[in-house]
Each structure stands twice: as structure tokens, then as C-alpha cells.
Amino acid sequence: MSALTNAATNAGTNANRLAAHGLGLRYGDRVIVDGLDLELPGGAVTAIVGPNACGKSTLLRGLVRLLAPVAGTVTLDGSDIHRMPARALAKRMGLLPQQPVTPEAITVESLVRLGRYPHQRMLSPWSKADQAAVENALARTGTAELRDQQVDRLSGGQRQRAWIALALAQDTDLLLLDEPTTFLDLRHQLDVLDVVADLHDEAGRTVVMVLHDLGQAARYADHLVVLKDGRLAAAGPPAEVLTAELVEGVFQVPCRVVPDPETGTPLVVPRARVRTGTRASA
Structure with missing residues (x-):
């Protein structure tokens, strides 16, 4: 189910608003x-x-404050995230990084x-609330039956759902992925995106x-954000x-951009390549 079903309800909320103001980021001199x-x-998603x-x-x-700006600020609901205590920020914002490194021989439940x-x-001891959050994350991502399996032995799609479960167990209202x-076949891509959409639709999470x-x-x-060469090319409803x-x-x-026959959302169809020459006859 697309997150678009809740767009009218959620898009106007004032909570969990991330913003960049004159933001500059670089690696070394680049x-x-x-x-x-x-x-x-x-x-919104x-x-x-x-x-x-x-x-x-x-x-x-x-x-998410993994890279310090060389110019400008990032704010969460109007507050500069670089002035927020790390633990307080981690309670509000969860991250699934690109190609996360899995600890050796760790099980799905231990990861979550x-x-x-x-x-x-x-x-402080492990609490009932902690375990409830883990169980909820496992259930929502369909990984409960995998809890005792080692993460590095799972398929790509299963592994990605386990990492999403970790981010979900963090119990934040804002989730960044x-x-x-990446590296998933079409079926597993859709499985992961359906999990993300369900987290938004059922739990009201803000997702980026x-x-x-x-x-x-x-x-x-x-909401769609389009970047080109580190600058904003466009932003708004798809x-x-x-x-x-x-x-x-x-x-x-x-x-050409045409309506998706299943959802009516924009679908990009590249124009056909013009071929030159003729095929060799059989």
C-alpha cells in the first residue's frame, strides 16, 4: 500500500520537521x-x-549529524541538531545507513x-518495555521467525528487513534510510518498500x-526531493x-512521464533509442 493514502492527513503536521538552512557539506576540499x-x-514519506x-x-x-556542516545548519522542529545531546537526538531519529556492517555471528534478535x-x-536492567519494542520491531518487519538466525547468513532482503527492525526498535518517530x-532484486525491493510504507501508514512515522x-x-x-550537483533541483509532491x-x-x-497503470503516480518511460543500419539477413 502506498504512503500516498495518508498524505492529506500527515503532510501538514508540525512534528518531526527536518530542515537545512544554507547547508554546506564536504569531504576534505571537495x-x-x-x-x-x-x-x-x-x-510524510x-x-x-x-x-x-x-x-x-x-x-x-x-x-543525521554524521557529517558536520562547513556552512549553515540542520534543524529538527526548529532546533539545531548540533546543539542537541547525542542520546536525545538518537531517541528522536533512527538511521539505516547504506550497506551497514553486520557484527560477526550476531543473530537477528541480538542485532535488533x-x-x-x-x-x-x-x-539499568533490560526492561519489559525494551523487549516489547524488540518484539514489535520483529513483528512489523516480518523477521520474528528469523530471530535466532545469524544475520550474515540471511538473504539480502531478509538482512535489510533485520536492519530496518533495528532502526524501528530504536522507537523513533523519524526514520532515515x-x-x-540497493543490491536487492525487484521482489525484495518491493518487500522492503512495503515495510517502510506500513511503518508510515500504521505507526505514523516520518520517513526520509x-x-x-x-x-x-x-x-x-x-514528497520528492531532487538533487543535482549538490543543489536542490526541485521539491514537492511527485x-x-x-x-x-x-x-x-x-x-x-x-x-515521457505517464501515469502508473497500478497507482496513477508518475512513471518515467525513457524514449526509445534510434537504431541505425539494418540487421544482417539470415
Whole structure:
């Protein structure tokens, strides 16, 4: 089920609003994101898209304080995240990084339990609330039956759902995912995106995710952010943002944008390549 079903209800909420103000991010001397102004709606699913190396993952790292800005600020509900205590921020914001490193020989349940770290206190015992959060995360991601299996022995789709369960067990209202469908086949891509949509639809979580597939981004997101060369090319509802002109200008792909026959959301259809010459006769 698409997150679009709840767009009208959630898009106007004032909670869990991430924003960048004149944001500059770089690695060494290389500027990746330059002077970015951006507001992400609370209570919605936002997809960040753009060409390779345009700054999508770098932006996500900046939004979760993994990368310090060289200019500007990032705010959460108006507060500078770099002025917030780390544990307090971790209680509000969960992250699934790109290609997370799995601890050796760890089981699914043990991995998911790590999501409760922000809620732990020194010498405090594991509580019923902690276990309930873990059980809820396992159930919501369909990984309960995998709880005793080692994560590094799972399929790609199962492993990704286990990591989403960890982020969910963190029990935050804001969840950020960096390319959650990378290296997955189509079935497992849709499985993961359906889990994300359910988290939004059923639990009201605000979700921000980096995606490559424009059709999937339009189908699952309420709000679309398009980056080009570290700058904002467009932002807004997919039906308004995703045009043939934008796709050609940002991705250099001539195309048509037509309604998805299943959902009515924008679907990008690249124009047919013009072939020259003739086939050799048999």
C-alpha cells in the first residue's frame, strides 16, 4: 500500500520537521552539498533522488549529524541538531545507513536489541518495555521467525528487513534510510518498500529515504526531493515535481512521464533509442 493514502492527513503536521538552512557539506576540499535550503514535511514519506554522486547520501549523513556542516545548519522542529545531546537526538531519529556492517555471528534478535541502546542507562536492567519494542520491531518487519538466525547468513532482503527492525526498535518517530533497496532484486525491493510504507501508514512515522528508482520513489513517497550537483533541483509532491523536462534536465534522459497503470503516480518511460543500419539477413 502506498504512503500516498495518508498524505492529506500527515503532510501538514508540525512534528518531526527536518530542515537545512544554507547547508554546506564536504569531504576534505571537495564540496558535495553547497548552500542547500530544504524543508522536509513531518508525518510524510520523503524520497531523495538524483544522479549518482549528486550528494544524496552525503545530505542524509548531514541530516543525521554524521557529517558536520562547513556552512549553515540542520534543524529538527526548529532546533539545531548540533546543539542537541547525542542520546536525545538518537531517541528522536533512527538511521539505516547504506550497506551497514553486520557484527560477526550476531543473530537477528541480538542485532535488533542494539536499537534499544539510546534508551539504556548505566546499570539499568533490560526492561519489559525494551523487549516489547524488540518484539514489535520483529513483528512489523516480518523477521520474528528469523530471530535466532545469524544475520550474515540471511538473504539480502531478509538482512535489510533485520536492519530496518533495528532502526524501528530504536522507537523513533523519524526514520532515515540510505538506499534501502540497493543490491536487492525487484521482489525484495518491493518487500522492503512495503515495510517502510506500513511503518508510515500504521505507526505514523516520518520517513526520509534515498532511492534510485524514480518510479518507486513516486509510488511510495508523499514528497520528492531532487538533487543535482549538490543543489536542490526541485521539491514537492511527485505528481508536480516529476516531469519529462526535469528528468531530462537532471538525469540527461529524454523520456515521457505517464501515469502508473497500478497507482496513477508518475512513471518515467525513457524514449526509445534510434537504431541505425539494418540487421544482417539470415
